[in-house]
Amino acid sequence: MARRDNWPGVKFTLPPTATVIATLPSDSEESELQENWQYTDELAFMDQIIAAFQLLLTLFLGYFLLRKFLTPAERPLRRSVAILVLGDVGRSPRMMYHAESFANNHFDTYIVGNKGAQPIPSLLTLPQVRLLYLPDPPKSFANLPFIISAPRKIILQVFSILETLLIRIPHPPEFILVQNPPSIPTLALVWLVSWIRGSKVIIDWHNLGYSILALKLGKDHLFVKIAEWFEAYFGRSAYAHLFVTQAMHDFLVKEWDLQGLKLVLHDRPPAHFHRASPQEMHELFLRLTPSFQTPDLLTFLPSSTSPTSTPFTRVLSSPSFSSFSTDIGIETDTPVPSQRPDRPALLLSSTSWTPDEDFSILLKALSLYEQKAIEAEGRLPKVLMVVTGKGPEREKYMNEVGTLQSGAGGTEEGWKYVRCVSMWLEAADYPLLLGSADIGISLHSSSSALDLPMKVVDMFGCGLPVCALNFKCLDELVRDGVNGLVFRDAEQLAAQLESLLTHFPSSPTLASLCASLQRSTPIPPTRSLSSFSYERSDASTPVSASTESPTGETVFGFGRSEEWEWCSWTQNWDRLMRPLVLPGVKSNVDAHI
Numbered sequence: 001m002a003r004r005d006n007w008p009g010v011k012f013t014l015p016p017t018a019t020v021i022a023t024l025p026s027d028s029e030e031s032e033l034q035e036n037w038q039y040t041d042e043l044a045f046m047d048q049i050i051a052a053f054q055l056l057l058t059l060f061l062g063y064f065l066l067r068k069f070l071t072p073a074e075r076p077l078r079r080s081v082a083i084l085v086l087g088d089v090g091r092s093p094r095m096m097y098h099a100e101s102f103a104n105n106h107f108d109t110y111i112v113g114n115k116g117a118q119p120i121p122s123l124l125t126l127p128q129v130r131l132l133y134l135p136d137p138p139k140s141f142a143n144l145p146f147i148i149s150a151p152r153k154i155i156l157q158v159f160s161i162l163e164t165l166l167i168r169i170p171h172p173p174e175f176i177l178v179q180n181p182p183s184i185p186t187l188a189l190v191w192l193v194s195w196i197r198g199s200k201v202i203i204d205w206h207n208l209g210y211s212i213l214a215l216k217l218g219k220d221h222l223f224v225k226i227a228e229w230f231e232a233y234f235g236r237s238a239y240a241h242l243f244v245t246q247a248m249h250d251f252l253v254k255e256w257d258l259q260g261l262k263l264v265l266h267d268r269p270p271a272h273f274h275r276a277s278p279q280e281m282h283e284l285f286l287r288l289t290p291s292f293q294t295p296d297l298l299t300f301l302p303s304s305t306s307p308t309s310t311p312f313t314r315v316l317s318s319p320s321f322s323s324f325s326t327d328i329g330i331e332t333d334t335p336v337p338s339q340r341p342d343r344p345a346l347l348l349s350s351t352s353w354t355p356d357e358d359f360s361i362l363l364k365a366l367s368l369y370e371q372k373a374i375e376a377e378g379r380l381p382k383v384l385m386v387v388t389g390k391g392p393e394r395e396k397y398m399n400e401v402g403t404l405q406s407g408a409g410g411t412e413e414g415w416k417y418v419r420c421v422s423m424w425l426e427a428a429d430y431p432l433l434l435g436s437a438d439i440g441i442s443l444h445s446s447s448s449a450l451d452l453p454m455k456v457v458d459m460f461g462c463g464l465p466v467c468a469l470n471f472k473c474l475d476e477l478v479r480d481g482v483n484g485l486v487f488r489d490a491e492q493l494a495a496q497l498e499s500l501l502t503h504f505p506s507s508p509t510l511a512s513l514c515a516s517l518q519r520s521t522p523i524p525p526t527r528s529l530s531s532f533s534y535e536r537s538d539a540s541t542p543v544s545a546s547t548e549s550p551t552g553e554t555v556f557g558f559g560r561s562e563e564w565e566w567c568s569w570t571q572n573w574d575r576l577m578r579p580l581v582l583p584g585v586k587s588n589v590d591a592h593i
């Protein structure tokens with residue numbers, strides 16, 4: 001007998017095989033859906049596979065539960081960690097940095113996630129790191145409506161995550177560090193695995209999963225309510241909770257009454273992020289030359305001849321400073337790369353092209369800048385806007401860019417002073433491009449208004465001043481006029497660009513902002529930073545190296561304490577995370593117990 005279940009807006013018919021087929025309330029909607037996808041043989045086959053997975057999953061869990069009750073438990077292996085990212089590992093910088101830090105502290109480090117972009121080089125070379133990739137969902141799922149594909153995807157994910165955490169990692173890891181979001185199904189799975197294997201769970205709260213779903217479905221949608229319940233229920237208890245902002249800490253502690261240690265671990269840049277030297281810039285732009293040879297850019301950028309010049313740099317011989325004699329007695333000149341005075345200003349934004357970043361603000365600001373540049377009669381430079389990153393909204397916005405640039409929309413003439421391109425850089429080149437740019441732009445607005453843009457952290461690490469879209473809690477990272485400028489709309493961003501770029505490359509406003517940024521973000525040479533804190537809501541939690549701040553509040557960061565501290569990721573991690581995961585470690589935290 002077929003069964004009908006009602007979901008908001010969509011009805012389903014479940015045939016005896018438990019296969020989900022969509023039927024829609026109205027004829028027009030039905031034909032629209034049938035146009036979009038068809039129940040093909042391939043899908044029927046997938047459903048058989050999924051049914052087999054369901055059976056396997058039941059047997060699999062039954063086996064582990066029996067083993068849990070009938071055999072003595074194996075103790076978790078000290079100094080081992082499983083890091084779970086339900087997403088592309090190579091595009092999860094914070095989790096890769098965690099993995100590198102654990103490995104550098106001699107942890108056996110398993111990274112569980114999806115294969116995609118190349119991870120940072122250290123993860124491929126550190127002997128303690130093992131990458132355990134999860135299988136990708138079949139491509140045919142991409143053509144299905146979300147409501148149909150989501151449950152299938154989840155069943156496959158559940159199976160592969162459990163298989164990895166319970167079998168592929170041979171001994172129970174001491175810790176399981178899980179990124180949130182996504183929350184479904186990972187939070188429930190790590191909870192189950194930690195119960196079976198005795199591992200301690202650390203939840204790294206990057207954002208709130210239900211708030212991202214609400215962007216798509218609306219905050220009152222039933223699925224959003226279910227997702228929120230799931231996240232709150234399975235995220236409530238953990239050995240420790242890490243938060244990317246003080247604001248997220250405060251919100252979750254108040255709203256969900258989180259249990260376990262709590263620690264604000266702000267994003268900080270890896271130590272190798274720095275302002276690029278002219279030599280590094282030149283070598284980078286030589287590598288990127290093919291990306292600058294599109295018809296749009298060839299006529300826009302200053303002409304260049306590889307390997308002695310690029311659109312941004314050139315190599316000049318400087319006999320007075322760098323002549324030297326070779327072994328065979330011939331005097332030669334050392335080539336000295338430098339930035340070209342006729343280069344366009346290089347603006348940079350980095351993104352995952354998700355719906356919480358509204359790039360139409362940037363496109364409008366660039367159009368306004370184009371007008372200002374036409375009127376400025378030479379006081380404003382040409383601008384090359386580079387947007388780095390991969391993600392779902394990329395195509396939509398880059399199509400818009402094409403229209404604006406060429407004037408194909410018909411409302412305005414094409415751009416003469418502005419070009420915008422998007423690219424994905426290898427992990428080693430990404431900080432070099434940031435370190436070669438003139439201004440960084442952040443359009444991060446956050447679905448929850450509780451997380452901060454890591455891209456801005458990257459930019460600060462590379463000495464790049466930013467213009468950042470304002471949102472609640474941005475002041476935990478960007479101070480208007482000190483390390484960047486804050487804007488609320490396209491008009492204000494265009495005005496900031498005009499002010500920063502007037503008389504470029506000798507712009508006094510830009511030089512002064514760069515100097516102010518350098519003063520506010522020096523990387524301290526040692527681990528001598530003073531402020532730190534943990535909060536412990538559960539006094540019975542067995543942690544030997546933690547403390548509560550005298551006020552009961554986490555005091556790190558200038559968001560609350562008005563104390564601005566800047567350091568590298570490693571310095572921050574060693575100071576705050578080491579005592580959490582290495583019981584007995586000697587650090588300044590011990591002194592406060």
Ligand SMILES: Nc1nc2c(ncn2[C@@H]2O[C@H](COP(=O)(O)OP(=O)(O)O[C@H]3O[C@H](CO)[C@@H](O)[C@H](O)[C@@H]3O)[C@@H](O)[C@H]2O)c(=O)[nH]1
Nearest residue numbers: 093244350351352388389424425427430451452453454455
């Ligand atoms: N290799 C490479 N990495 C890139 C590129 N473009 C962007 N990225 C990576 O992608 C990040 C930006 O991705 P977003 O998804 O836009 O991150 P965000 O909004 O700045 O920060 C969010 O994610 C962080 C963790 O991934 C969170 O810590 C943070 O709180 C926030 O939720 C950059 O920091 C960088 O690591 C590229 O061309 N190449």
